[in-house]
Amino acid sequence: MAWVAAVARLRARRQSGVLVTVATVRGHAPRDAGAKLVVGESETWGSIGGGNVEAVAIDRAREMIAASKPEPELIDFALNDKVTNQHGVQCCGGTVTVLLEPLAVVRAVAIFGVGHVGLELARILARQDLDLHLIDSRADILTEGRLAVLADAVGQVHVHHTPLLPEEVLEELPRGTHVLIMTHDHAEDAALCDAALRTTHLGSIGLIGSAAKWVRFRKRLATEGGHDETTIDRIKTPIGLADITGKEPATIAVSVAADLLRTFEMEGN
16 A cells, blocks of 8 residues: 555544654665655554564554654664664665654544634634534535635545534544534524533534623523533633634634644643
8 A cells, every 4th residue: 555545544544653764775775765664553554675674663653653752753774784683684784764753643623603703714724734524504605616715725624514403413523523613503502512512522612602692501501401510611612812802703713723723732732
């Protein structure tokens, strides 16, 4: 399997891995510079030449996966019979430098409601390397023409049209997905808040709206939903940075995106 396909497979499985590349070669070596190997927790794809070089690279890659180590590493190898190796002798006569680049599990974000703010937010988040899920009950909101502004997306955009029960999408979302609720309908928002609190594999949950809206929702989540205070506190509202107070859709979107990216940074520490 080509290394690009292997990386895509790990991403689709939401599994971490390491991309191993022969960075430099001097003299004779089993593979030329540029040869690649993809290492997963239990599988490998491709080859950088076998022998001690490949075995050591795989061992170190799996240590990096286990430690969730985000920084790349370089390993130098001398291919001669005077070097004591962990996995046998390679005496091609050259030297090889191997680059190990961690492939982290990409983050996922779900925007429920792709109206004015939702679309502006999608435009910003689509420029990040993440899986972006866009969910709306209105078909005219999710047309190809309207979403054409996302054509230059860096991340992978997944569109869900849910005419009846948008909350059903919650169970389908990847583990750890950050959920942002901003639909056109307060009843839909309320149903999504209730369902999100019952969906245990999600990441953060954010709700757009005023303080008055949240007072009503909080009471309903406690009385009708039966949620305790600790569970209800999983929902963050208002969303965005408190010191950015503009009400234009693009301004709100920048604020919400910045707040979410800060959450990502905190997760990584």
